[in-house]
Amino acid sequence: MTENTQVLVIGGGYSGVMAANRLTRRDDVTVTLINPRPSFVERIRLHQLVxxxxxxxxxxxxVLAGGVRLVVDSxxxxxxxxxxxxLAGGGTVGYDYLIYAVGSGSADPSVPGAAEFAYPISSLEEAQRLRPALDAAPGAAAVTVVGAGPSGIETAAELAEQGRTVTxxxxxxxxPYLHPRGRRSVANRLAKLGVTVLDGPGTKVTAVTRDAVRLSGGRELPSAVTIWTAGFGVPDLAARSGLSTDALGRLLTDETLTSVDDVRVVAAGDSAAPSDLPLRMSCQAAMPLGARAADTVLAKIAGEQPSPLNQVFAGQCISLGRRAGIFQFAHRYDVAVGFHIGGRPGARLKEFICAGIVEQLADEAGKPGSYRLHRFSGGAKRRQLLEAERDAAPAVAERTA
Structure with a gap:
């Protein structure tokens, strides 16, 4: 009788759930998912929670296959x-293969006062802590959102649409990701909502106090509530465990997402750094990476050679309140192009995508192996970048010899 293979998935976000579901394709694989929360968090909706x-x-x-054992712990x-x-709660869990999908969170801010007085929102608990602070602030109180990536833009628009005074x-x-045309569209929408956008030189935050934000240009903004969305960090679990990581702490892997240290450890999602050339941190990358990681483990179990990473991107979608949004199209190697869909159609497309992500996870839970997006070609760009890295390595070694 064949003994079951024990596969452990750490992290129950987009990549971890996708990987766990897909692993149930084999009846002789026992899958355990460890996650600190008892529910799945739609991270791309945290601005809506706020x-x-x-x-x-x-x-x-x-969203999780019935055959997956869920352990609520860290x-x-x-x-x-x-x-x-x-485990933080005591005890240990063994494995034959491990999928490292711990995701990302808020980067520790180095700006004086930011850790003490600003509210990050990259996790469920952080967003939940922010809600009471906003509720306690008067409706006309100044709200400052720091960081102009998707999270910052979405949060600013969401709050301004409610009548908040937002900078x-x-x-x-x-x-930064957007094409100039898309950027103008977003700026116009924010202006209509009454959001004051401070960009360009002199707009880096140098200090945060209880009731103000100071900028590098010398300006001080009154701020009853300061929301911090600038930058992402990853948990240091891999580094603390003696595994090789990149400078940010992502687990270093080859192109099959296998750890450079251990063939039994595979990474997925925001916490993976394949060939030290990580993909953009996003749900768009996390789910295909989760599927690829599961396929790598299944191939190893079957004694087959895992397929290399082959990631394709479509663009970036951003909600601009409940009545508008933007889908910024991109080359499949993740560089924005001039075309976008904005306004109400953009909002409908954004909601369609958000709802569709949960449906895709549920579909994979019900029919493991049905997800196919990770098999679409991202083109030759990544291969070219990898070849350029390899060509540059001998030259650097020669100069430093």
Missing amino acids: GGSHDAVVDYSK VTRIDAVERGVT LVCGGVLG
Whole structure:
């Protein structure tokens, strides 16, 4: 009788759930998912939780395959030699293969006062802490959102649509990913909502106090509530466990998402750095990476050679309140093009995508192996970048010899 293979998935976000569901394709694989929360968090809706239009939570029974064992706990250490993990709540869990899908969170802000007085919103708990602070602030009180990526733009628009007085501090360019045409569309919508956008030189935050935000240009903004959306960080679990990581802490892997240290450890999502050339942190990348990680483990179990990463991107979608949005189209290698869909059609497309993501996870839970997006070609761009890295390595080694 063939013994079951124990596969452990750390992290129950977009990539972890996709991987866990897909692993149930084989009856001789036992899948355990460890996650610190008992419910699935729709991270791409956290700005809606802040604004009160969505709770950003889905019961795992709707998105996780019934055959997956869910352990509500946190992992404090991975022992790759003994093939086991230590749980914060006590005890250990062993594995034959491990998928590292711990995701990302708010970067520790180095700006004086930011950690003490600003509210990050990259996790469910952070967004939930912000809600009472907003509720306690008068309706006309100044709200400052720091960071002009999708999270900052969406949060600023959501709150301004409710009548809040919002300033969006970019620290540089509004929507850095966007094509200039898309950026103008977003700026116009924010202006209609009454959001004051501060971008360009002199808009980096240098300090945060209880009731103000100071900028590098010398300006001080009154701020009853300061929301911090600038930058992402990843948990340091891999580094603490002695596994190789990149400078940000993402697990270093090859192009099959296998750890450079251990063939039994595979990474997925925001916490993976394949070939030290990580993909953009996003749900759009996380789910295909989760599927690819599961396929890599299944191939290893079957004694087959795993397929390399082949990621395709479509663009970036951003909600601009409940009545407008933008879908910024991009080359499949993740560089924005001049075409976008904005306004109400953009809002409908954004909602369609958000709802569709949950449906895709549910579909994979019901019919593991049905998800196919990770098999679409991202083109030759990544291969060219990898070849350029390899060509540059000998030259650097020669100069430093």
